[in-house]
């Protein structure tokens with residue numbers, strides 16, 4: 101009797117000499133993980149929606165010259181229920197972000213977000229404007245950022261491969277989406293549009309700021 | 324009709340006082356409405372100043388009696404120093420061609436009310452809504468004056484000069500924080516909310532904020548009348564902003580009776596990126612890369628319109644070689660755009676991906692050429708005031724450039740078009756789905772201010788390259804493509820025709836490129852620290868693949884930033900006619916009709 105290399109407490113059965121070529125003993129997770137990850141990494145189905153200029157390069161990456169079907173990613177789904185990865189391909193505006201968050205909430209776990217291009221990652225050339233969200237990561241957890249304006253199709257491919265590598269390193273044993281209280285399954289509260297975009301997680305800060313202004317007005321009046 | 328346009332004397336070349344239709348119209352208007360209209364007194368401003376009260380009368384006369392029947396653009400301007408707001412109208416004559424009659428209406432900044440021109444020019448509809456949204460100018464008598472690019476509860480009118488965005492630093496670039504010391508600050512760190520938002524002072528959320536899902540429908544008439552004898556309701560179906568057929572983040576709210584469309588309201592603004600506000604902060608040259616991102620499929624021709632406008636203002640000469648390169652680039656852009664427009668249209672008609680992939684190869688070849696010339700496939704940022712940024716590259720994809728272009732123009736693209744024609748033009752499914760669908764009459768096409776292939780497919784041979792030639796188009800031999808049925812099928816075929824005409828133009832340009840080799844590609848005027856020599860306004864317009872793209876730019880003497888910078892976006896204005904085209908058709912057709920207009924959301928929403 102030897103003990104398992106990963107878990108010294110569990111005894112591993114002895115394999116008879118003549119079967120050694122055919123039988124290998126590994127922990128279950130170690131056996132399943134590669135299969136599980138292999139199947140997921142090679143069928144990353146993106147949600148088919150384009151936001152802006154970057155979407156054009158995304159379509160190019162899906163077409164014959166760059167062809168990301170080679171990596172199992174070509175099946176653009178029109179509904180979030182069937183999609184694994186959301187490619188934020190362009191400028192996220194304040195008017196659009198409630199819809200994007202709602203779409204994200206409708207995707208089934210495990211779900212991933214790729215932020216394609218300068219705009220999605222941080223507002224890009226339009227950051228200084230009044231109606232643009234300065235980065236989708238203000239609302240959604242992003243897995244891979246791809247720089248560029250627009251990123252070339254090659255850059256997008258590179259980003260998708262980085263996404264695959266990330267998946268390779270995941271393990272069923274620790275995957276959050278099969279556990280209770282999974283943080284990735286949390287519903288992101290949908291922002292609302294008031295006089296400006298309102299992130300409902302920030303209501304307290306907004307009220308504080310309003311109170312500050314009021315106090316200022318009062319001191320001004322008293323003085 | 325083509326003939327009459329070709330023979331029209333152009334503005335500026337007129338010898339006699341009334342040989343120029345614009346001067347004639349202005350003289351007649353002044354005579355007929357003394358007291359209500361007057362010459363614009365400002366330096367380098369053209370056209371008339373009209374009393375707000377008389378604008379409807381004047382516009383009517385302009386359309387009915389003087390033949391200026393095409394209202395191209397409506398622009399709001401903030402004249403903060405005079406405490407006034409101004410609306411600028413550009414009206415053209417479809418029959419006579421030539422330049423615009425420009426009308427300026429000025430109103431008090433605190434109570435800006437202008438009578439709406441929608442009853443006379445329905446094409447003003449969305450543009451007036453835009454001016455209301457951005458500037459806060461109220462248009463009396465407008466049928467549906469709601470915000471269009473922002474949302475109903477938005478705080479303030481962002482293009483007013485005294486309205487500041489959350490990450491505001493200074494009125495004009497270069498910002499002090501980046502130059503000369505170069506200590507860049509992160510805007511988020513200076514904002515109490517850590518993101519790009521601001522609220523009116525003291526504003527507290529009530530929980531009854533704008534609900535995108537429901538409030539949007541308020542502008543749509545929910546009709547519940549039943550058909551006699553049958554209990555039926557009309558239903559409202561929402562398509563978009565995330566919908567595979569809306570070509571981006573566009574939204575249509577469709578009212579249906581059974582499967583037939585009885586009403587359609589486009590909802591836009593989902594890609595509103597503050598193009599104009601940023602444009603007024605930028606220096607002149609900084610705007611060129613931003614124009615790339617308007618109609619992001621045709622960046623080269625967007626550059627062209629803008630540099631034309633600024634060149635008019637600064638009085639720059641373009642070198643000969645640069646003009647030929649520009650024409651080469653914009654005509655290639657037209658081909659790039661139409662190849663994909665047709666691919667998308669066929670996609671919408673059910674030919675999933677196939678035509679697109681067939682056309683894709685030639686498109687990629689052209690993009691490779693753009694990349695070799697400008698450094699980027701899509702966002703070329705290639706034109707400069709007085710020329711272009713770089714000369715043509717020595718070689719493209721391992722081939723000498725001229726050889727590459729020659730192969731492309733004489734061999735690859737004609738073959739691709741041939742193949743496309745063979746696969747699609749006679750295709751029965753395509754014909755059945757598109758002939759007679761989405762009809763737009765020639766009168767409506769003009770009234771709704773549609774432009775480009777949409778206008779020409781309805782039988783109006785109006786093309787800016789002929790009507791008011793810019794660059795060297797005057798010297799080039801080509802036909803204005805025109806078709807007469809005004810349906811989806813003709814809008815498909817006209818794009819095929821236009822690509823062939825573009826090839827014809829490029830064939831004429833190639834020898835000039837050879838002949839001018841080695842000559843300068845940009846004039847000698849300074850580009851970077853450009854200061855305007857004088858006050859003035861300029862309107863630069865080009866025939867973009869989508870239609871007439873116009874830039875209205877005003878500037879002050881010695882300033883290095885545009886005072887007002889407005890884009891007349893063809894995709895945006897062509898959408899005004901969408902409801903007209905779709906009503907009466909089945910809901911599935913609305914998708915194809917939208918595809919036949921060929922919109923790009925970057926330009927619709929700016």
Ligand code: SF4
Pocket residue numbers: 152153154189190191216217218219220224225248249250251616
């Ligand atoms: S990153 Fe550049 S190309 Fe992409 S959406 Fe933004 S502006 Fe367009």
